[in-house]
Amino acid sequence: MIRVVFWQGTGGTFTGFTVTGHAGYRPKGEDIVCAAVSALAQTAVLSLKEHLEEEPVVSIQDGVLDCRLPAGLSPAGQEKARVILKTIEVGLKAIASDYRQYVAVEYKSI
Template identity: 45%
Template sequence: MITIEIKRDRSYNIISFAGSGHAEYGEYGQDIVCAGISAIMQTAVLGLTDYLDFDINIDVKDGWLDCQLTSDIAQDQQVKAILETMLVGLKGIQEEYSEYIKIIEGGGKND
């Protein structure tokens, strides 16, 4: 199972996201769930780094992606659009393949 962790600040901005594990929906190289999740998360990272040119803390390994944002970057409207769209996409995959992906959201106004 792939676990996605989303952390928000008190203003409800996404300040970090991480994905770990393997979906094991299909054979290595043919796992459409893993490929979809990876594509969505990596596209979000590319949007932040290549399109918006933000310098963010990223750690990528096999079965692991972690992205940490500073609070000033997290408040940017374009950043919000990219990250909230990422989350919508991940939740869409979760609706169809709930046994292969778990999304955990933390933080926010009550943090």
């Protein structure tokens, strides 16, 4: 199962996200669920890198993608990050809704 955790700071603002696991929907290389989640997560990372003044802190290992926003973002940077992260949240929640036994979305405070 893929587990997506959106990390939240004070006031519920997103501070990053972590994606762990493998869907197991189909064999490796044929798993559309894994591919969809990976595409959204990687697009979010690329978009954050493109649009923020400071790059997010990103760690990618086998079965794990962790992305944290840099501290001290300007109000404009915070708004850009909010829009990007809320957008992938919508996509990931839709996938989780359609493939409940393969993807779970959670929210945790830091």
